Amino acid sequence: xxxxxATRIFLCNGLFAPDRSFGxxxxxxxxxxxxxxxxxxxxxxxxxxxxxxxxxALVRDSNGDPSDGEQPFLPVFSTGNRGPDPLTIGWPASAKxxxxxxxxxxxxxxxxDGCGTSGQNADNADFILLISSRGPTGDGRVKPDLVAPGSxxxxxxxxxxxxxxxxxxxxxxxxxxxxxxxxxxxxxxxxHVSGAAAIAAEVYERRFGSRPSPAMxxxxxxxxxxxxxxxxxxxxxxxxxxxxxxGWGRVDIGA
Numbered sequence: 528x529x530x531x532x533a534t535r536i537f538l539c540n541g542l543f544a545p546d547r548s549f550g551x552x553x554x555x556x557x558x559x560x561x562x563x564x565x566x567x568x569x570x571x572x573x574x575x576x577x578x579x580x581x582x583x584a585l586v587r588d589s590n591g592d593p594s595d596g597e598q599p600f601l602p603v604f605s606t607g608n609r610g611p612d613p614l615t616i617g618w619p620a621s622a623k624x625x626x627x628x629x630x631x632x633x634x635x636x637x638x639x640d641g642c643g644t645s646g647q648n649a650d651n652a653d654f655i656l657l658i659s660s661r662g663p664t665g666d667g668r669v670k671p672d673l674v675a676p677g678s679x680x681x682x683x684x685x686x687x688x689x690x691x692x693x694x695x696x697x698x699x700x701x702x703x704x705x706x707x708x709x710x711x712x713x714x715x716x717x718x719h720v721s722g723a724a725a726i727a728a729e730v731y732e733r734r735f736g737s738r739p740s741p742a743m744x745x746x747x748x749x750x751x752x753x754x755x756x757x758x759x760x761x762x763x764x765x766x767x768x769x770x771x772x773x774g775w776g777r778v779d780i781g782a
Contacts, residue, residue, distance in 0.1 A: 567714030630677025752776030
């Protein structure tokens, strides 16, 4: 079994407003038992900056205190929705040690969502989603690491009194209820991979008696990913993995 916790870093109007440092956010999550963290946010630009540097260090030691050993933690980051051009990946997804996730299409080939995504962009999980941000990073590294379905994804709607649906395509979906919304983007893809990472960590721990390091967990998911081939015709450094469109492929927890 797994437990899920959430840290609020956005206000209901969509304003990015964390009330503490990124280091404190990660350290607090680790202290409360988290070992994988989903992050469906980021800034524009493929450059390696101070925030990507901070997250690379937090993967190795989530509290930043070398005197008490290492507290490893794997942040999963969405790449952004600025595709299909190269070098559109955002930060901190451009960090080396985090697990960076782009999006394939999902499979709900009907309707037009509030993001403007049609059924044609949600009918083949082996196609890269048009808006998914691509690598490489500013210093030439291959990113994303993995891709996962990201179009027409349903999730829980907030019950906060000021919930406006900002950041999602449809405040509530389907009509007639107030529990679910649906949306499209790499944010949804990253959440899929965060769940896959939690499952993979559990399998590893049962088999070997200890939790995998973040590097091992990345390696497990990458080495069991599915190469999605010609990536729906978009030009990349190669039509097969690794590439700046799909990284090392679509996550495959069944493998």
